Amino acid sequence: MLNTIIVDDEEFARSSLYFLLQENCGEVHISGIAKSVAEARNLLTQHAVDLIFLDIAMPGENGFELIPYAQSNNAHIIFTTAYDQYALKAIKANALDYLLKPIDIDELKIAVAKAVRFIALNKKENNRNESLQSLAVNLAERNEIRKISLPNGQGYSLVNIDDIIHIAADSNYSVFYFANKDKITVSKVLKEYEEILPDHQFVRIHKSSIVNLNYLKEYNSKNGLEVILKNGEKIAVSRRRASEFVEKVKLYTSFDHDK
Structure with a gap:
């Protein structure tokens, strides 16, 4: 069971990801939900967190600014973003994976399964490198995604x-x-x-x-x-x-x- 937090400034994104995890990913326990990097830092001081689902584009501090705090608390990151252009930066930031909004259930299950395997292997450096190389290969094999997701109040327009x-x-x-x-x-x-x-x-x-x-x-x-x-x-x-x-x-x- 992975202790998990969700960090996203958009209410719909937070609630929909919470629901998807609750319904489809029994391996995770959601320890908290944050609307900003500042709130996420507080959660990291209050809980032993294994995994963070982290939005990137947020007002004030963006998701990348949480990375040092996550690393110092041995928490691993799956980025959730509406912008595929962030993918390469996510790799460089040592993310386990990234998910493009609106989040696909099957891709979410795969990302969680990857996190379970990775964390179970005691976060050895060679495993981290293998994970990053795998993510890089998967992204390289994709055709360039030329789409963005725009929040429209009830969900997203792709x-x-x-x-x-x-x-x-x-x-x-x-x-x-x-x-x-x-x-x-x-x-x-x-x-x-x-x-x-x-x-x-x-x-x-x-x-x-x-x-x-x-x-x-x-x-x-x-x-x-x-x-x-x-x-x-x-x-x-x-x-x-x-x-x-x-x-x-x-x-x-x-x-x-x-x-």
């Missing part, structure tokens, strides 16, 4: 990043605009998606706008620098981001030509 035309900031929310004319509003700030999305394809052109260069039709300086997207929308480019934007367009054009 979207292809190539379908995103642009993202607009609305106070502490981000509004995603899609090629099919749908839009999704997410209660996360734009900076989180700026850090996650491939920076050769998505460019922050203004404090309130990220655009997908796939949908760039033209840009001009008739009324100050602005972009015109393929859906006809015009968005201003801030003066401080103008030179970076032009360089990104040049790089993207050559990158796209080489594919």
